[in-house]
Amino acid sequence: MQNPKVLISESDISTRVDELAAQISKDYANKGELVLIGVLKGSFIFLADLSRRLSIPRHIEFIAVSSYEHGSIRSGAVRLVMDVRRSIEGKHVLVVEDIVDTGHTLLYLIDMLKSRNPASVKTCTLLHKAHRTEVDVEIDYLGFNIADEWVVGYGLDYDEKDRTLPYIGVIEPEE
Ligand code: IMP
Numbered sequence: 001m002q003n004p005k006v007l008i009s010e011s012d013i014s015t016r017v018d019e020l021a022a023q024i025s026k027d028y029a030n031k032g033e034l035v036l037i038g039v040l041k042g043s044f045i046f047l048a049d050l051s052r053r054l055s056i057p058r059h060i061e062f063i064a065v066s067s068y069e070h071g072s073i074r075s076g077a078v079r080l081v082m083d084v085r086r087s088i089e090g091k092h093v094l095v096v097e098d099i100v101d102t103g104h105t106l107l108y109l110i111d112m113l114k115s116r117n118p119a120s121v122k123t124c125t126l127l128h129k130a131h132r133t134e135v136d137v138e139i140d141y142l143g144f145n146i147a148d149e150w151v152v153g154y155g156l157d158y159d160e161k162d163r164t165l166p167y168i169g170v171i172e173p174e175e
């Protein structure tokens with residue numbers, strides 16, 4: 001198996017994460033502690049890099065959902081697998097995702113989190129497959145728009161493979 005082809009390099013990711021962190025720090029300045037909710041597993045590297053570059057008070061939480069069962073074959077409805085550990089009532093919340101594809105996962109999470117009376121819920125995703133998005137979901141902070149290709153690396157996987165690649169890569173179709 002050859003390595004996935006580079007779609008977004010390590011340095012391009014780093015530059016963009018810097019920019020996003022600067023924008024978020026500016027937007028949330030003087031608003032108290034920001035609760036960053038990383039959506040496991042795909043967002044763990046993005047969240048680690050983003051959160052360390054913020055210049056505002058922040059608190060890290062994780063949430064886990066399941067929507068894909070094997071590789072790219074979809075399992076159906078979104079299911080909550082693990083919840084946050086602390087109440088988000090009255091807090092400013094930023095959901096941190098690796099990628100928005102159909103948008104169903106993010107929409108489910110926004111609706112669920114909003115029902116808990118936070119001060120606000122916004123979304124930040126590293127990648128967006130805009131052409132595949134089926135539902136009207138608001139992305140407040142976006143790293144990169146990408147085409148309809150399966151990407152891996154920087155937290156994203158294909159059947160648990162290639163999550164720790166330092167760049168975003170595209171898997172070549174098998175011969
Ligand atoms: P959505 O609900 O269709 O927007 O799916 C979102 C989730 O599907 C993401 O959080 C990923 O976990 C997964 N996903 C969608 N496209 C890709 C991809 O190209 N590579 C890896 N994971 C993906």
Ligand code: MG
Nearest residue numbers: 039042098099
């Ligand atoms: Mg995800």
